[in-house]
Amino acid sequence: MARSRAFDDHQRHLLQFGDVLMPDAASEPILAPDIKSALLEWLEEIWADHELQAVGLTPRRRAMFSGPPGVGKTTLAHHLAARLRLRMLAVQPERLSSKYVGEHARNIGELFAVATAQADPVILFLDEFDSVAGERRAAQQAADDDRNSAINALLQAMDRHNGFVIAATNHADRVDPAVWRRFDIHIELALPGQTERQEIIKRYLAPYGMPSRQVELFAEALETASPALIRGLCENVKRNLVLGHKLSWPMQREAVFARAIAAVSPHPDLGKPRLWTHKVEDVAIRAMSWPLALAVDLPAETASEPETDPKVARFPGPR
Ligand SMILES: Nc1ncnc2c1ncn2[C@@H]1O[C@H](COP(=O)(O)OP(=O)(O)OP(=O)(O)O)[C@@H](O)[C@H]1O
Ligand SMILES: [Mg+2]
Incomplete structure (x- = not known):
């Protein structure tokens, strides 16, 4: 118009x-x-x-x-x-x-x-x-x-x-x-909690993804991180994945994360998330599958389904 x-x-x-x-x-x-x-x-x-x-x-x-x-x-x-x-x-x-x-x-x-x-x-x-x-x-x-x-x-x-x-x-x-x-x-607006951090990671890591247990661990290592910092970190990882090959950078998990973590800094007033202390030694990085898969290629996970308790009456869903 x-x-x-x-x-x-x-x-x-x-x-x-x-x-x-x-x-x-x-x-x-x-x-x-x-x-x-x-x-x-x-x-x-x-x-x-x-x-x-x-x-x-x-x-x-x-x-x-x-x-x-x-x-x-x-x-x-x-x-x-x-x-x-x-x-x-x-x-x-x-x-x-x-x-x-x-x-x-x-x-x-x-x-x-x-x-x-x-x-x-x-x-x-x-x-x-x-x-x-x-x-x-x-x-x-x-x-x-x-x-x-x-x-x-x-x-x-x-x-x-x-x-x-x-x-x-x-x-x-x-x-x-x-x-x-x-x-x-x-x-x-407060800093995001664990659940919100997981969502933020998934959004900004896309189209890459991780199995949900690894996302949980990664979110724990990012406690006290702002969404902006998590976004910066995830985007740096992706930038590394795209450009690293062209520039012949080392592309092992530790090398990529060392560069990505060094490229963004927590705000001095907000406390330092664990990842910036442990860096690539952090359990979240050690547990991460590598290379990162595309989110669409990850198997549908049953682990995140809530457990069914036979004692709890189920409400009928919408017809
Ligand atoms: N809750 C959130 N969910 C998803 N992305 C977020 C969230 N908060 C911030 N971001 C991302 O982080 C970046 C910075 O966010 P934004 O500028 O809105 O923060 P702010 O609170 O206004 O910060 P400032 O106090 O510095 O002005 C944006 O790129 C935004 O996409
Ligand atoms: Mg603002």
Whole structure:
């Protein structure tokens, strides 16, 4: 479908503040079940807009995602925007700040004005939110004044704005309390648990795969790893598998993993997963079949089927 000139002009105004992410480029993050159901509830609420309005309510429109780096805050916001078939403006905080006094506050006002003027609604995604909305301070220097006036501008703009706003931060404790209260949904994304790590490994190792016991061991060696780190590791393994042969690198299991582990580092604040201590000596690597098989070639596994307990009554499935 050809886009109108007006759409392009509006979109250009958005681009001065960050990147516009389109719905079809989104992917679904792998999340713990409680987070998934909180998100599904929010989506249901948004989809029930008309019914809620009929009883004098409006869906909640402002969410704050907090959590350590690389757990999927941006990915999740983009996924939600895609579920709502909306574009998302990923605002770059440095495009709002300025060395000129008063301009930070003006930029914030301008950002919300540009978002409101869009004929097609856009979700505002405010990343590194603590840098935009850190706590106000008693003004001792001009910089404090400037920061405080920027936060006041943000409060006013949010109070007037009817569209969706999602903010993300690694430091929820640093966000100004008055700004924090403007958000009616707070979701804390934690590091993935064992089950989620297994899913993340399978997703990013594909089209390669491992028998489920080996995936379990590998996920255990990656405890405290963020999804971003697991993705980086798996993708490095695959890159090695493709390029190593062309470049005549040693291709034994230990050699490939030594290169892949060295190529990505855990975030210093998140603790070191076991794999980065034991490296290729880790039991997860020692137990791994080599060369990696393609996931489609792995035999269908019966081991992961739940055991049937004859004492437990079975519910009939859907007819
Ligand atoms: N829960 C997840 N499931 C699957 N992939 C994930 C998940 N979280 C992160 N990733 C992958 O890791 C990369 C980084 O994710 P993302 O940028 O969304 O993290 P973030 O929490 O926004 O990090 P930051 O705090 O650094 O902004 C992305 O490429 C994404 O695909
Ligand atoms: Mg992010």
